[in-house]
Amino acid sequence: MNLTAANWLGDDDSHIVWLSERHGLTQETLDAWRSMQHHAAECGLSLDLVSSYRSFDRQLAIWNAKFNGLRPVLDDQNQHLDIGSLSELERAIAILRFSALPGASRHHWGTDLDVYSKRLQGDIPFDLVASEYGSGGPQADVSSWLRQHACQYGFMAPYSADLDGVAIEPWHLSYCEIAQHIAREISVTILAERLNQSKISGKQTLLDNLPMLFERFVLRVNQ
Structure with missing residues (x-):
């Protein structure tokens, strides 16, 4: 699959097949997801x-809300940070531990998905944090099953270990065949141009530090 810059930046969703109003994936990723979902069901796991x-505009809304203190930003211990006490660069790094930069999110690609079991969660509030997928957490069985079986369907876990970039995300899967190709195509120069055109909060700080942020939070993944 050949994606244009507009595709991987999240501006053009022509490569996406929609499952519902909320969810879309590339056709190849969707086929793999449905096969894996069926196998899990046979194992008694929904x-x-x-x-x-996720589009550029949606990621931008998340970013700006967090950067401006309108949406919580957590530290590595899942405690709320006082965003207002941080410099713009410190603020950006704190956000990037858990939320991607608009234009640089793997969710723009249509190859990446976050997985849980609604049935296992039940009525327990769901925060999408690593502890929920750890031993004793409501999503522990999901994490264990994915570690054993996701690779059979062409998925990898890009954030299965903390490389001092994006924090561990046991729920995050990426369809390797397409995602690895896109990862070789993305460009920090094109990303900088797109961010410069946008109304992103902290723009100048981001542009001044983009090569470092791009390497640490975009390129640095588990293979």
């Missing part, structure tokens, strides 16, 4: 999507 495709 798998559901938390998120899939």
Whole structure:
């Protein structure tokens, strides 16, 4: 699959097949997801999507809300940070631990999805944090099953270990065949141009530090 810059930046969703109003994936990723979901069901485990495709504008709204203190930003211990006490660069790095930069999110690609089990969660509030997928957490069985079986369907876990970039995300899967190709095509120069055109909060700080942020929070993944 050949994606244009507008595709991987999240501005053009012509590569996406929509499952519902909320969820979309590339056709190849969707086929793999449905096959894996069916296998899990045969094993007695229901798998559901938390998120899939996300546009540039949607990611921008998340970013700006967090950067401006309108949406919580957590530290590595899941405690709320006082965003207002941080410099713009510190603020950006704190956000990037858990939320992607608009234009640089793997969710723009249609190859990446966040997975949980609605049935296992039940009435317990769901925060999409790593502890929910750890031992004793409501999503522990999902995490264990995905570690054993996701690779059979062409998925990898890009954030299965903390490489001092994006924090560990046991729920995040990426369809390797397409995602690895896109990862070789993305460009920090094109991303900078797109961010410069946008109304992103902290724009100048982001542009001044983009090569470092791009390497740490975009390119640095588990293979």
